[in-house]
Each structure stands twice: as C-alpha cells, then as structure tokens.
Amino acid sequence: MIIKLAWRNIWRNKRRSIITIVSILIAVFLSVSMRSMQLGMYDYMIKSIVASYSGYIQIHANGYMDQQTIDNSIEVNDDLLDSIANINGVNNIINRLQTFSLASSGDLTKGVLIQGVEIEKENLLVDWNTRLDTGTFFSNNNSDVILAKGVASYLQKGVGDTVIFIGMGYHGMSAAGMYKICGIVDMRNPKINNLTVFMSLKNAQEYLSAPNIVTHIIIDKEVKIDERKLSISIKKELDNNQYEVMDWRELLPELEQTIKADNVGGLIMVFILYMIITFGIFGTVLMMTQERFYEFGVMISIGMKKLKLIKIVLLETITLSLIGVILGIFAALPIMYYFNIHPIKLASEQAEAMEKFGFEPIIPMSTNLEIPLTHAALIFCISLIISIYPVITILKLDTIKAMKS
Amino acid sequence: MKKIVFLFFLLCYNISSFSQTASEIITKSDDKMRGETSYSEIIISAVRPKWSKDMKLINWTKGSDYSVSLVKSPAKEKGTVFLKRKAEVWNYIPSVERNIKLPPSMMMQGWMGTDLTNDDMVKQSSIVVDYSHNIIGLETIQDLDCWKIELIPIEDAPVVWGRIIMWVDKSDYIQMKAEFYDEDSFLINKLLSYNIKNFDGKKLPSKMEFIPVEKKGQKTIIEYLVWKFGVTIPDKYFTSQYMKRLK
Numbered sequence: 001m002i003i004k005l006a007w008r009n010i011w012r013n014k015r016r017s018i019i020t021i022v023s024i025l026i027a028v029f030l031s032v033s034m035r036s037m038q039l040g041m042y043d044y045m046i047k048s049i050v051a052s053y054s055g056y057i058q059i060h061a062n063g064y065m066d067q068q069t070i071d072n073s074i075e076v077n078d079d080l081l082d083s084i085a086n087i088n089g090v091n092n093i094i095n096r097l098q099t100f101s102l103a104s105s106g107d108l109t110k111g112v113l114i115q116g117v118e119i120e121k122e123n124l125l126v127d128w129n130t131r132l133d134t135g136t137f138f139s140n141n142n143s144d145v146i147l148a149k150g151v152a153s154y155l156q157k158g159v160g161d162t163v164i165f166i167g168m169g170y171h172g173m174s175a176a177g178m179y180k181i182c183g184i185v186d187m188r189n190p191k192i193n194n195l196t197v198f199m200s201l202k203n204a205q206e207y208l209s210a211p212n213i214v215t216h217i218i219i220d221k222e223v224k225i226d227e228r229k230l231s232i233s234i235k236k237e238l239d240n241n242q243y244e245v246m247d248w249r250e251l252l253p254e255l256e257q258t259i260k261a262d263n264v265g266g267l268i269m270v271f272i273l274y275m276i277i278t279f280g281i282f283g284t285v286l287m288m289t290q291e292r293f294y295e296f297g298v299m300i301s302i303g304m305k306k307l308k309l310i311k312i313v314l315l316e317t318i319t320l321s322l323i324g325v326i327l328g329i330f331a332a333l334p335i336m337y338y339f340n341i342h343p344i345k346l347a348s349e350q351a352e353a354m355e356k357f358g359f360e361p362i363i364p365m366s367t368n369l370e371i372p373l374t375h376a377a378l379i380f381c382i383s384l385i386i387s388i389y390p391v392i393t394i395l396k397l398d399t400i401k402a403m404k405s
Numbered sequence: 406m407k408k409i410v411f412l413f414f415l416l417c418y419n420i421s422s423f424s425q426t427a428s429e430i431i432t433k434s435d436d437k438m439r440g441e442t443s444y445s446e447i448i449i450s451a452v453r454p455k456w457s458k459d460m461k462l463i464n465w466t467k468g469s470d471y472s473v474s475l476v477k478s479p480a481k482e483k484g485t486v487f488l489k490r491k492a493e494v495w496n497y498i499p500s501v502e503r504n505i506k507l508p509p510s511m512m513m514q515g516w517m518g519t520d521l522t523n524d525d526m527v528k529q530s531s532i533v534v535d536y537s538h539n540i541i542g543l544e545t546i547q548d549l550d551c552w553k554i555e556l557i558p559i560e561d562a563p564v565v566w567g568r569i570i571m572w573v574d575k576s577d578y579i580q581m582k583a584e585f586y587d588e589d590s591f592l593i594n595k596l597l598s599y600n601i602k603n604f605d606g607k608k609l610p611s612k613m614e615f616i617p618v619e620k621k622g623q624k625t626i627i628e629y630l631v632w633k634f635g636v637t638i639p640d641k642y643f644t645s646q647y648m649k650r651l652k
Contacts, residue, residue, distance in 0.1 A: 071455075104503070164501045172451050172458040172518025174482050176498045209481060
C-alpha cells in the first residue's frame with residue numbers, strides 16, 4: 001500500500017521527478033567514470049612498473065639503494081635462497097645482476113643498463129614473448145644479448161650484429177666483452193626502452209668477473225598477500241646489516257607520491273560533484289515538501305498516521321535516488337568496460353609528458369566493481385540524510401496551519 | 406766597522422749563491438724520475454677495506470710527453486695498453502679489439518680501479534710547468550733531510566689542485582712525501598715514498614703509497630721491480646696504431 005502510494009506520488013509530478021533522476025544519474029555517471037579513469041590509471045602505472053619490472057619487493061645488499069655499484073652486491077648461495085623461499089607469501093625468487101656500462105658499435109657509443117637475468121624466472125613475472133619484437137631469447141648458457149628497441153635503434157644494430165660493452169667489473173676488474181645480438185625487445189616503457197640491454201645472468205657474472213654475485217633479489221608475491229606485511233616478514237628472517245628489503249613504495253617513492261597526490265585531487269573533484277548532487281536532491285525535496293504542505297495537512301487531518309506519511313515520503317526519496325543511481329551506473333559500466341579493453345590514447349603533448357615519466361601514454365579505465373558500488377552507496381546515504389528534512393517537517397506539522405497555506 | 410759591513414755582505418752573497426731556488430729543486434727531482442727514456446716493471450695494488458687487486462705492468466717512457474703501459478696480469482686484463490701522448494690518453498682493450506681515446510669527461514675517473522685518476526697519470530710532470538714553487542721549511546722524513554716546498558698553481562693553469570706541498574730529499578732529490586689540496590684547502594690525497602733503492606745508478610723509492618685521505622681503508626701501492634734509464638725505445642711504441650702489437 002505504502003509502495004503504491006509512494007510510486008503514484010512520484011509520477012504525479014513527472015517533470016520534477018525526471019529532473020531529479022537525471023541530475024542524480026549525471027552526477028553518478030561523472031563521478032564513477034572519473035574515479036574509474038583515475039584508479040585505472042594508478043593500477044596501470046603500478047602494474048606496468050611494479051608487477052612486470054621492479055617487482056613488489058626487492059632485496060639488495062645493505063647500502064645498494066644509495067650507492068648502486070657492483071661492489072655493493074649479494075653473494076648468493078642455496079641457504080640464502082631457501083630461507084627466503086620458505087617465508088609464507090613468497091611465490092617466486094628472481095635474481096638479477098645489474099650494472100651500467102658503455103655500449104659501442106662502430107662509432108656510436110651509449111651508456112646502457114645491463115640486466116643479467118634468468119629468462120625462465122623472468123617469464124613468471126610477465127610473458128616475455130609479448131615483449132619480443134624480433135629474434136629469439138638467449139638461453140642460460142649462451143652469451144648472446146638482447147637490446148631494448150631504443151638502444152638498438154640508437155646504435156643502428158639489429159639481430160645478428162655485434163655489440164661491445166666496456167665497464168667496471170667486480171672488485172676493480174675491468175669488464176669488456178663482444179657479444180652477438182640475438183633479439184630486440186619492446187619493454188613498452190620508453191625510458192626502459194632507451195636504456196636497457198639483457199643478457200643471461202651467468203653471462204653478466206662472467207662479464208663482470210663476479211661469480212655467484214647478484215645485485216637484486218626480486219620477490220614475486222602470492223596474489224592476495226599485502227606486500228608491506230611480506231616485506232616485514234622477510235626483514236625478520238634476514239640479517240639487516242647485510243641486506244636491505246624494500247617494497248615498491250620505497251623503491252619508487254615518486255610513483256607512490258604521484259599516485260597519492262593525484263588521488264587527492266580526484267577525491268576533491270568527487271567531493272565537489274557530491275556537493276552538487278546533494279544540493280540538487282535537496283532542492284527537489286525542499287520544493288516537494290513545501291508544495292505538498294497542504295496535501296500533508298489534509299492527509300493527516302483525515303486520519304493518516306504521521307508515521308505512515310513519513311514512510312511514504314521516505315520511500316519516494318529513496319526510490320528516486322535509487323533509480324537515478326542505478327541508471328547512472330548502467331550508463332557508466334559500458335564505458336568503463338570499453339575503455340578498459342581499448343584504453344584512451346593520449347594526444348601529442350600529454351603523451352610526451354607521460355613518456356618522460358616512463359609510461360606508455362594510455363589511460364585504461366578500471367572495471368573494479370567497488371567503484372560504482374561505493375558511489376551508489378554514498379549517494380544513497382546522502383538521499384537518506386536529505387530526507388530528514390521532510391520527515392521533520394511532517395513531524396512538526398500543524399494541520400490547521402498547513403491547510404491554511 | 407767598514408770591514409764588518411763588508412764581511413756581512415760577502416756572507417749574504419755567498420749564502421744566496423749556494424742555495425737553489427725551489428723551482429730548480431722540483432725540476433731536478435722530476436727529471437730524475439723520468440730521465441730521457443725509461444723502462445720499468447711495476448706491481449700496482451688497489452687496496453680496499455674488503456678486497457684488493459694486484460696488477461703487473463710494464464712501462465716505457467720518453468721524456469714527460471710520451472709513456473705507454475702494458476698490463477701483464479691479471480690474466481683477464483692481460484694485453485691492455487695505456488698510451489699517453491702529450492695530453493691524449495688512449496686505451497686498447499684486447500678482448501674486444503678496441504682502441505679508445507679517453508674523452509675529457511673520463512679523465513677524473515679512477516685508472517683501472519685504483520685511486521689514481523686518468524688525469525693523475527697524464528699530469529705527472531705538470532708540477533714543474535704549471536706551478537710556482539716556494540721553499541717553506543726543512544723537515545726530516547724517514548731519516549732524510551728534506552726541503553718542504555709549496556706549489557701554487559699559476560693563473561689559468563689546467564690543474565685540479567689548489568695547493569701541493571712536497572718534501573724533496575736534499576741529497577738525492579727524491580719526492581719523499583706529497584700532500585695534494587683542493588681549491589678549498591681540503592687535503593685530498595697523500596703520496597708517500599719508501600724503500601729507497603739503487604735503480605740503474607739512481608737512488609729512487611721502490612715503493613710508493615697513494616692515499617685518498619677521505620676514503621677510509623683505501624690506498625694504492627706502486628712497487629717498482631725493475632727501473633732502467635737511457636734505454637732505446639723505438640718511436641713506434643708511442644703510436645696508437647702499435648698498441649695492439651705491444652708485447
């Protein structure tokens with residue numbers, strides 16, 4: 001009965017109801033789309049660097065982060081690796097040996113970052129076949145190298161050509177070697193593309209005269225584990241004078257701070273949108289209450305219990321907001337899914353700005369259902385709060401005064 | 406009265422005619438180490454808190470403008486050649502068959518992992534030309550009487566030091582000790598000489614320690630095993646083309 005009355009009341013004044021629904025719809029649509037874009041962006045930034053390249057947690061020799069030289073490195077043995085592997089939450093351990101050297105080919109030289117990697121282990125982080133542009137991978141035992149495509153194009157070399165690396169090795173030994181290029185990769189990240197070359201870990205250790213030495217131990221965590229908790233467990237297990245354990249927030253503080261700063265900006269925008277919605281709904285409810293003052297007076301005087309009237313009015317407001325919210329979400333969802341699969345590509349100047357930070361200039365939208373649900377719930381609560389006004393009005397209603405208005 | 410004044414002036418004149426200028430001392434000391442040509446075999450050790458590395462080198466020098474060094478050990482670096490021609494430094498790396506001319510940007514980097522920079526290797530004789538010299542005292546270092554000489558760079562001289570103090574032995578003109586200060590007068594490097602021996606008729610230190618003062622536990626030690634002077638060295642040894650054939 002209450003439901004029927006409420007529904008009829010809504011559609012008695014079509015224009016007002018539709019205006020209210022549309023304003024809620026637009027607000028929900030905008031805030032959900034905006035947050036989906038922002039949160040999608042952050043997820044993408046984190047995934048692109050953390051999950052596929054730097055890893056969620058890294059272990060180095062103590063002091064390596066401040067002074068990244070080959071002499072600040074870890075000598076690995078089975079005991080060390082086993083003790084780390086046994087920690088709850090560690091999925092895989094990936095070793096890398098990283099150093100800076102001069103790459104030279106013909107008359108061209110370039111400073112490069114040499115990454116000595118174990119290719120099967122790296123494939124656990126990300127499928128390298130998606131990165132390979134031309135050529136093949138090296139195996140653990142051969143001494144061929146892979147160049148990132150920016151380096152290859154600068155040195156004007158391709159698969160089958162020779163490249164020379166010269167640098168400083170371990171404990172003062174000179175490092176120099178001539179290698180055949182077996183493949184070219186596209187790391188998707190322009191900074192990494194212009195700087196990195198890859199070779200097998202064994203080959204890098206031989207080049208640097210650094211047997212059993214690695215500079216990075218990357219921890220691939222199990223999916224549901226919080227990396228901050230895992231980082232603390234690892235720190236407990238290892239000697240903190242010898243090793244430093246860092247999660248991606250410590251490794252890439254600029255990334256974390258960029259995300260935090262941008263997030264705050266987004267939340268402010270959402271807050272403003274919500275203010276607008278609130279006043280929109282409040283405006284409607286205010287008008288409705290005032291308009292129906294006489295009607296309320298009549299209803300109460302002929303015997304309707306005030307409580308019943310309150311329930312009807314509440315239901316009207318709730319129904320209006322629900323319709324607006326659900327429609328808003330349904331309008332936003334297809335956009336979210338579409339741009340998740342085909343991310344927005346940025347135009348030239350913004351693209352350059354992103355590439356400077358080392359990201360591919362795309363904005364994928366997040367399809368995390370928490371976003372629309374959170375906003376729906378929030379707007380729903382706002383409508384409930386606003387309904388307090390008509391409720392109080394009804395409670396305070398003096399029938400005679402009402403019928404005289 | 407007149408006699409006393411006359412004798413006094415005679416004494417002063419005699420004293421000044423017997424003393425040498427600081428510049429003459431430095432020049433003599435530098436010439437002694439270089440000579441016309443020289444051949445030497447040395448062991449140069451880079452000592453660090455956690456490790457040390459020894460290298461065996463053969464050096465040929467001609468005057469102060471030309472010098473070439475060949476690395477004999479360790480095995481991985483054997484055959485590496487360093488050539489200095491006037492102000493150019495060349496480096497030949499046998500494992501990649503590459504000859505590199507060191508750019509000015511690399512001159513301040515350590516030479517082969519030691520505490521000596523490429524610039525130090527090149528600028529050894531500039532102490533004569535690029536600095537003004539002053540005797541500021543007399544001290545005894547390792548039982549030898551030495552002049553204490555202060556070297557200040559001449560205006561516009563292309564040098565990295567703000568001041569050098571050198572202790573040169575009076576009887577054999579050996580550089581017993583040297584202290585290198587930067588432009589802000591901080592002591593950066595110390596050079597100490599030990600074990601004076603007779604090399605081919607000249608008295609020279611057989612062991613030199615080069616200590617970067619601000620880096621704890623680090624030093625570079627140079628030991629001379631063989632040092633000959635006046636040897637005949639073919640000119641081609643000092644060309645960049647010959648580097649890959651140097652034995």
